[in-house]
Amino acid sequence: MSDETMTLFSPRLAARFDALILKYPLRRSALVPMLLYAQDEVGYLSDAVISEVAERIGITELEVRNVATYYSMLRFKPAGKYNVQVCTNISCMLRGAYEVYERFQEELGIAHKGITADGLFSLEEVECIGACCWAPAIQVNYEFHDELTPEHVPGILAGYRSKAGVPSDGSLSLGWKAGVPSDGSLSLGWKAQAEGNAPHA
Amino acid sequence: MADVTFIVDGKKLTAPAGTLLIDACRKAGIEIPAFCYYPGLSLQAACRMCVVRQEKVPKLQTACTTTVAEGQVFITESPEIAQARKSTIELLLGNHPLDCPVCDAGGECELQDMTFKYGAGESLYAEAKEHREEQQWSPAVYFDRPRCILCYRCIRMCGEGMDVWALGVQNRGVSSVIAPNGGDQLDCEQCGMCIDVCPVGALTSGSYRYKTRPWEMNHVSTVCTFCADGCKVTLGVRQVNDGSEIVRADNRDKSGINGDFLCAKGRFGFDFVESPERLTKPLVRNSQGKLEPATWEHALRFAASKLKEIRDSKGGASIGVIGSNRTTNEENYLLQKFARTVLQTNSIDHVRSTDYAALARALAGHNCKTASLRDIATAPAILLIGGNPTEEHPLLAWNLRTNVRLNRARLYIANTKPIKLERQAKAALRLPADGYQAIPAYLGGSDDTIKDTAFREAVLAEESLVVVFGQEYRGQAVESLVAWGLKRGPNSGSVRFAFLGDHANSRGAADMGLLPDLLPGYVPVTAPGAFQEYPGLPATPGKTLPEMFEAAGKGELGALLVVGANPVASLGVDPAALKNTFVIVQDLFLTETAALADVVFPAASLYEKSGTVTNTYGDVQLAKKAADRAGVKPDFEILVRLAGAMGVDVKTLVPFGKDGVTADLGQSRGAQAGEADRHAVWLAANNLEPRLSPFDPLAVLDEIERLVPGYTLDRINLFGGNDVRTEPGFVPITALKEAASALVAPAHDGLFTSGTLGRYSPALKELEQHQARELAESAAD
Amino acid sequence: MPRLVSHPDEVKIVSRRFGLGAAKIDRYLELGGYKAAKKCLEQGPDWIINEMKASNLRGRGGAGFPAGMKWSFVPKKSAKPKYVLVNGDESEPGTCKDHLIFLHDPHAVIEGTIIAGLAIGAKVGFIYLRGEYRYLLEIMEKAVAGAYAKGFLGKGIFGTDPKTGTEFQIITHTGAGAYEVGEESALMESLEGKRGIPRIKPPFPAVVGLYGGPTVINNAETIATVPHVIEMGAAAYAAAGSARNGGTRLFSISGHVERPGVYELPMGYNLKKMIYEVAGGVRGGRKLKAIVPGGSSTPVLLPEEIDIGMDFDQVAKTGSMLGSAGVVVIDDQTCMVEFALRTISFYQHESCGWCIPCREGTDWLKKSLTRFHAGFGTAKDIDNIQHIAENMLGRTFCPFGDAAAMPTLAFVKKFRKEFEDHLNRKACPFAKHVELAVI
Ligand SMILES: Cc1cc2nc3c(=O)[nH]c(=O)nc-3n(C[C@H](O)[C@H](O)[C@H](O)COP(=O)(O)O)c2cc1C
Ligand code: SF4
């Protein structure tokens, strides 16, 4: 299955999946992690991803969809290169999460589940992310930013813009501008994202 | 498990330990409401309707998951419980569209019934309801999401019951939704079982939706006319201008041989009855050689006089008779009696779907060696040889799956190709293309062409076994297989057989003597035994079906009477062969055979008449008249009238009435046709004699029971709508001539086809086309 | 990097190594790591279980079930393999303690898992982290690799014979966003690659659990505590806490306090003191209005109810629960209707949807509260909200329904006046953002 010609994943991810399946007493246990890792690389769970995952696990596509649609981190449409997830649950709400969320909306000009026109950012209001004592907190892809105020927002966005190589005036047009190919095949921009994801520790 | 005693609502109940409380209560007549619980399917505990109070337990418990143990005390109805159930319904109704007035399930909806019972009528919900368009998932299945209460019955029925797994749940929480496997399409066997189990109107049938209200229908349970398993089917019938029409077929009456089951043909195929191509007037070929409508009287008189003339001039042997695989036992019996005693010919045959005569011969003298369809649902071990029951015998496949799932029965499959049922099999033996003949020797240990000894050992280790086999076995092969079973030790009583044929009454056609050499009950015409009472019974075997056409081709067949068969199409007969033969056809449609006839009589379908049919396992069931069509007559009546028109004393054919009593022959006229049948059923049910009408098939059933070996029927059960057994092994003869196995022409029907008849069902045709498209699409993927 | 806090009243047992770089195995060993596991290997299962029982360590996941007793339910003999499953799904709003354990002391989780495995005779342990904790999963995975490299995991652990000795494997696993998956049987379903729907009980996981084998499921904090219990001895550990509530607990204090953070305090520590002394009191010198004592699913307490010791039994006496020890402090500028709405929105979003009362009840509650908070409520709505919650209570398939219903009932009962203030199309008296995003 790791045969490059047969998979839509990068060789590294395909090899990881080969190992993942053997890790558990039953291969089906690999399903949820596999979907998440596939999404990390491809950007979302396209039909093609679902079909390949179904084949790798040895279950029907219907079963994969039954499971995938249950988990809220899994998505079926592309998100921005940087998916900004603002927790507004109680602890964060009490310390100003909605103000932070509103500031993100203003700065990005998008609402819940929106994507910026350049495809760089998407925004989401999410449930508790386990950072209640450092509220309000957000996650950008898997990166936490905590103890925020609305004033932090422009800086955070600027950080990611420069990480993506966009000059502050936004003049440079990049590969990711095209967004995710509708067939879900891997574009360079997305791969870079998956690698640029390395969390801080 | 040992019995335990426990108390429910103050009543002492006893049940095996570990029985589900809900089942134990239902058995004792204490009804506990449930949406998600469905007997035989996996437990969900999702709807929370079955809550009961158990002594010493703090929370209400779900009766659907509580297993009974000694000394427990339960309360199943109390204000607290009623309140809990009421609030569950309130919650459900909050988001429910409440479109009962236009919902198909209105009047037979479990949610409606519960709302009524627990009085959750007042709406506490102020928010706007979410509207969603209903979806068409396939020609057969529609889904109306807002009505769905998420009981998961459909998913389980499709997966656990049908082993199709085409339905799932997607999303979570209040967004949860039942989803089909093809995105917005249902790619499955189209059995419609999901519609049947849906307690509300979320899943509806393509052919029934928005047609009528349940209370406007009469519900008649009868026997399906398609395959040879013989499911009980409930027909919903509504009065229309020219009789009464069938608007729905389902499995409301779960008491039948099929329990919960009904397949696509049984459920959707009934619409052939309403086909605009139905014949409703007799046709007679005019002087220009064209078939034109005629009155019954003219057609009957014409046909009768021709038959009489040919018999009297050329002799009975020059007349051939071909019977049907779908007509009732009484009709088949009458047909052969008419052929033999009136037409004076033994040249009677039918399109044989399997070699029942060989089975009868093999089992001659042995009783209780055949398995009923019910036995297959409970037998601890089954050996299935050949065939593909999933397609050809859907109920058999259901019983096998259910038996494996619920009783851990062991299924062994020997087949030349892989079949779906192997998923349930304990072991599967792959045979070479011509491998079936070797099986008896293989099982007996004297064959070494089949290498898999583990399979044999596993089969032989079984204490008792039901061997299910089909048309792969004919003649001598049947005898060797049966012989292996009969002499297998140590407990040789332990092997039983089921022999698979096609169509609703193929077995009845053979059992009732639609054979040139055998009388009813496989009694040789050469040694007619009790049938000696037939006046003028010809003593030599007549022509087989191919021989009749051969004779016709040579100009030696004066007349041919075809009842409900289409040999021209099914056997590929050259139409020219019949040029010089006077042909009478009784049929529903102008089939390829009828088109060649000189006289065509429009016949009633199985759904428009009463009588008994015998499924391929030998289970006899009562078919009840459901619908009515102006202009047509049951084959039984047509035969009686034909005989009458030939000047025969009808009483010698149908022993009706008491001596000296004559009945009004006109009592079943026009739109009232069939009245006599219904009357007869009533008479029989009340054990009343005599049969007053010559059109009363029950009068013939009396004679069948009297003369046909093996057909001593349990009448109370038969008329109560249950299946009863007949035993072909009872044939008291040994040396029978082996019929040419070439005569067997199996139908190889699939899920949506059924011989000529199936071609006239728009619903089945649509399903077949849909399926072909799906197949093409998935192949293109 | 989440900020670490400290306070003199803290008794640092579980958090002893926080901030000391113990995620690296060598450092963990320097700090005394893996001695407890080795000792357990020598002492055997009965001894471990007795120690655990004597420690009065109660589950940190929420229900507070005694860990030693849970372990003792696992049958000694089993045809199917037994498993240890560490619940690191930490999703209860107001709770972020496991976060710090995975970040600062992943080896304590590994060591605790090994000990649980030794106690019940399991050869495999699973560590399930919520999907959002990806960076913690990577830390955890590194730590697991380190433990394998040192021979603490694998075949023949701690120098026993690779063939005949003791075997223990650890498999890490990620979720993908689902609070309900924190419920133990839903967790097993999820780990088996299915939708996170709880299972019918009985059978309980200790008898039929993961892949059908007997399984011990414990919260990550419970497991991380185990090596400390062994190290310091059951009696000493028990003595650190209150009656029938052994040891210390990681309290996640959040909301309107001056110094929010995760503090390790003895079981039974006074809640009032916790808020006013440990966490520095209400932010900006404001007045205290309400306290959620143990994560969002525990009924809210009024300021006059907080002079209590924070352990399972004492909090239960107030009609609330210690739960996951997520203390959320709410000041007097907060709209309790909005707070109730935000709480129930969470439960509506996270309900698995399996059973009717939970699925429909949470949705109905959310819709009513949304309308109510927007000023379109009627007096009947208040009763209706209560009616729905009462009818969810104790009637659902799993405790999730209670987790949604209990706080709702408390909000309505304790803050009815505030609900009434929203009637008659009045704007929210605290109007900051009346237009809550309707997810
Ligand atoms: C809806 C629901 C969510 C839960 N979420 C968690 C969770 O995120 N983490 C956790 O450790 N336990 C959670 N639990 C509790 C677990 O079911 C289980 O009791 C716990 O993991 C057992 O560990 P303990 O005995 O160490 O507390 C949850 C329970 C319910 C009903
Ligand atoms: S569609 Fe019908 S059977 Fe299926 S879950 Fe919904 S209500 Fe139940």
Ligand code: FES
């Ligand atoms: S029948 Fe018991 S919960 Fe549905």
